[in-house]
Amino acid sequence: xxxxxxxxxxxxxxxxxxxxxxxxxxxxxxxxxxxxxxxxxxxxxxxxxxxxxxxxxxxxxxxxxxxxxxxxxxxxxxxxxxxxxxxxxxxxxxxxxxxxxxxxxxxxxxxxxxxxxxxxxxxxxxxxxxxxxxxxxxxxxxxxxxxxxxxxxxxxxxxxxxxxxxxxxxxxxxxxxxxxxxxxxxxxxxxxxxxxxxxxxxxxxxxxxxxxxxxxxxxxxxxxxxxxxxxxxxxxxxxxxxxxxxxxxxxxxxxxxxxxxxxxxxxxxxxxxxxxxxxxxxxxxxxxxxxxxxxxxxxxxxxxxxxxxxxxxxxxxxxxxxxxxxxxxxxxxxxxxxxxxxxxxxxxxxxxxxxxxxxxxxxxxxxxxxxxxxxxxxxxxxxxxxxxxxxxxxxxxxxxxxxxxxxxxxxxxxxxxxxxxxxxxxxxxxxxxxxxxxxxxxxxxxxxxxxxxxxxxxxxxxxxxxxxxxxxxxxxxxxxxxxxxxxxxxxxxxxxxxxxxxxxxxxxxxxxxxxxxxxxxxxxx
Numbered sequence: 065x066x067x068x069x070x071x072x073x074x075x076x077x078x079x080x081x082x083x084x085x086x087x088x089x090x091x092x093x094x095x096x097x098x099x100x101x102x103x104x105x106x107x108x109x110x111x112x113x114x115x116x117x118x119x120x121x122x123x124x125x126x127x128x129x130x131x132x133x134x135x136x137x138x139x140x141x142x143x144x145x146x147x148x149x150x151x152x153x154x155x156x157x158x159x160x161x162x163x164x165x166x167x168x169x170x171x172x173x174x175x176x177x178x179x180x181x182x183x184x185x186x187x188x189x190x191x192x193x194x195x196x197x198x199x200x201x202x203x204x205x206x207x208x209x210x211x212x213x214x215x216x217x218x219x220x221x222x223x224x225x226x227x228x229x230x231x232x233x234x235x236x237x238x239x240x241x242x243x244x245x246x247x248x249x250x251x252x253x254x255x256x257x258x259x260x261x262x263x264x265x266x267x268x269x270x271x272x273x274x275x276x277x278x279x280x281x282x283x284x285x286x287x288x289x290x291x292x293x294x295x296x297x298x299x300x301x302x303x304x305x306x307x308x309x310x311x312x313x314x315x316x317x318x319x320x321x322x323x324x325x326x327x328x329x330x331x332x333x334x335x336x337x338x339x340x341x342x343x344x345x346x347x348x349x350x351x352x353x354x355x356x357x358x359x360x361x362x363x364x365x366x367x368x369x370x371x372x373x374x375x376x377x378x379x380x381x382x383x384x385x386x387x388x389x390x391x392x393x394x395x396x397x398x399x400x401x402x403x404x405x406x407x408x409x410x411x412x413x414x415x416x417x418x419x420x421x422x423x424x425x426x427x428x429x430x431x432x433x434x435x436x437x438x439x440x441x442x443x444x445x446x447x448x449x450x451x452x453x454x455x456x457x458x459x460x461x462x463x464x465x466x467x468x469x470x471x472x473x474x475x476x477x478x479x480x481x482x483x484x485x486x487x488x489x490x491x492x493x494x495x496x497x498x499x500x501x502x503x504x505x506x507x508x509x510x511x512x513x514x515x516x517x518x519x520x521x522x523x524x525x526x527x528x529x530x531x532x533x534x535x536x537x538x539x540x541x542x543x544x545x546x547x548x549x550x551x552x553x554x555x556x557x558x559x560x561x562x563x564x565x566x567x568x569x570x571x572x573x574x575x576x577x578x579x580x581x582x583x584x585x586x587x588x589x
Contacts, residue, residue, distance in 0.1 A: 070236040073142040079304040091309040107216045108139035110223040119144040124168035126150045128311035148242035149287030152177035167195040236260040254451030264444035265393035266299040268416040272398040277304035281329045284310040295394040315343040323350030333361035342538040365508035387412035391447045411480040419443030436474045440466045491520035491528040496558045512542040531587045532561040
């Protein structure tokens with residue numbers, strides 16, 4: 065059955081008609097079929113209309129990956145609202161800045177997560193945001209709020225006509241998803257995607273990553289992340305795959321879940337794989353069901369590549385990586401089945417068929433093949449723009465539809481993209497340009513180093529210098545002195561870091577990436 069819908073929610077209805085009793089979502093002991101998911105989406109859509117949600121309104125959700133995330137996202141799409149997710153691990157200040165920017169009409173939240181009282185935060189936010197009409201709490205009702213289940217379970221048959229009218233007024237170019245960038249250099253930017261841009265991406269991705277109606281995909285990313293919203297979450301809906309959700313990343317629990325739920329597609333970032341490889345359960349984990357291992361966000365250290373290669377040789381699984389961005393709705397390049405482990409470690413693959421790419425200089429003029437410059441992408445996957453930020457949008461989008469990524473790369477002789485670093489991560493030491501990845505790649509080639517992060521800080525004599533932080537392979541030992549000697553042997557003198565600090569584990573963000581801001585604080589102490 066071909067996927068021909070123009071709107072995200074149509075794919076829930078499609079699979080509910082095609083295989084109503086098949087599993088759509090698994091979350092702990094909860095198992096939801098496609099028919100049940102479709103019913104929940106429709107009930108939620110009617111409830112949103114009764115609550116006064118207008119076309120173009122924002123519906124915000126503070127949660128980790130769980131069924132209510134996908135139900136609310138698809139229901140918001142069905143009433144032509146814009147859905148956005150916030151991690152419950154965000155600080156009060158981070159949440160407040162995002163909510164003031166998107167001004168939601170409905171705020172859905174967990175009651176608590178770890179030590180945070182999220183209901184209390186939501187009520188506080190509502191005092192200063194007149195846009196919020198309802199606060200919905202997942203799993204319970206607190207004074208001043210409504211329980212999410214009660215909100216969607218009230219009889220709302222009278223709103224069927226209104227829902228039909230809202231659907232008739234929808235356009236594939238309507239904004240449907242808002243994702244905020246990490247904001248490491250200031251106020252997070254709200255990236256707006258439409259039905260059309262998201263569908264243009266997953267139509268390519270599901271084939272390249274072999275995601276189909278028989279797939280079972282693990283989702284343990286936070287719901288503010290493009291991996292949760294598009295690359296895994298909606299791509300699974302598009303393909304009719306079952307999504308197995310976990311509300312946090314835990315290496316041991318993840319390994320258990322992969323075997324128990326017969327996961328076929330595993331998408332993670334390198335730190336997640338590395339933490340699993342350091343866990344005592346890794347050697348006995350059941351990988352027999354996994355057909356595709358995917359990673360992105362950063363390059364894979366050789367330790368990780370070798371471990372995945374060993375598994376794939378036994379099971380026949382495919383290893384895939386690529387390059388993408390939130391502004392692109394996820395990956396826009398992917399490696400090929402025939403690529404070797406060496407190629408997987410060096411390149412980010414071939415451009416999607418529906419996109420264009422060029423490498424440009426500082427004046428945005430195209431460079432000859434093989435030369436390094438800024439990566440620019442054009443195609444139907446591209447965001448509509450940044451919410452409330454026409455100036456920021458015009459900085460990265462030109463009149464011809466090119467998006468300038470600020471990432472540096474080159475195209476090799478095989479036509480594959482090679483990532484060379486982030487233009488604003490580059491620092492100067494004694495007048496020489498250095499990229500953190502140049503230092504990190506050398507450190508990760510050392511047999512005791514599992515992962516590394518180089519942080520550049522100002523230096524009175526040398527302009528800027530790198531301070532490196534490394535995570536050691538569990539069960540091994542090394543010293544800063546030994547790693548410094550290794551760097552001096554394999555790096556030009558100006559690239560050798562000033563200090564190297566050895567850690568048992570590096571601090572991580574909620575999305576599993578290394579928290580470079582925290583490392584900077586540690587470095588500057």
